[in-house]
Amino acid sequence: MVGWSDLPADLGDTAQVARLSAHLPAGALVISSDLVRSVATADAICGDRQRLPHDRDLREMSFGDWELKTSAEITETHPELSRAFWTDPGETRPPAGESWTELTARTSAAVARLMRAHPGRDIVAVAHIGVILAQVAVATGQPAREVIGQKIDNLSVTELSWDGTGWTLGRINHLP
Template sequence: MSRFYWVRHGPTHAKSMVGWSDLPADLSDDAQIARLSAHLPGDALVISSDLIRARATADALNGPRTRLPDDPNLREIHFGDWELQVFDKIPDQEHLRAFWENPGDVRPPGGESWHEVSNRVSAGAARLLAAHPGRDIIAVAHFGAILTQVQQALEVTAYEAFAHRIDNLSVTELHWQGNRWHAQAINHLP
């Protein structure tokens, strides 16, 4: 069995759609970081997306753990032309609603669809499983990336996966057993 501890990066405090923009995380709450680090297995491998908010969060949690190279496959949804825009300021509200209410093949202009995000993140997770069978892995990633894995573990639609909260510095624990994922905890705040 392999256990993945998906950790959402520290908060950026942005009030817009943040996908591939490289905004830093606020990691000033030392007590919260310490609680989170203590909750995670000490012998786990640590990996993160290559965006600074995830990298810095992974580095803050790392301690004595082995740090793997950053993986761009664990990035957030690529929002394309919607990047850093406030939801209600995006001109094509119908298209925006379709992206969130009917996730699948709908993509932001210049961005990627839910299916594309899911395939990208799932490929990254599969490579980690193959390279490190039976290991505990702490993957510091993003809201959308983590939800793709929740969807897979729960075997629900993307729309149903969106009903789950994934708070900053939360842990979503998924176990790979046999040939499928099992959700042990979603959005746990240590």
């Protein structure tokens, strides 16, 4: 479980980084969480796009005491809580961490703030799996338990569009 630990990004596939950068809208604004893996990825794909300051509210879920532990370790120490975390993730919180509901509220506030500050602009948010899935859940109206298993690869694109009244989910986990 890697949440707020500041681990580096693996950007060794320079061809994939270049394809991703070329795929993104030319006039988009680029923002990332303040964690080094997002910052480095955003910097690598930014190109000539305007780079916005890092946003702490775009961080991955805080896994608290489960941070950097394996599923087996978590299951051993918290068998019922770990099962509830995956089967009913809404309000279930790792010890000293945050729930999916809290993650969604935090990241949705960041998205709303960005949209107010940059109306009508394309925004490329270099974010984490939990952040992406939380926003997919918001866009589709699905509960976290239905989107939690969706695969999100590194250097993939998930497209969410706002039409002024609601979200539309485009491609998810697209690898350019």
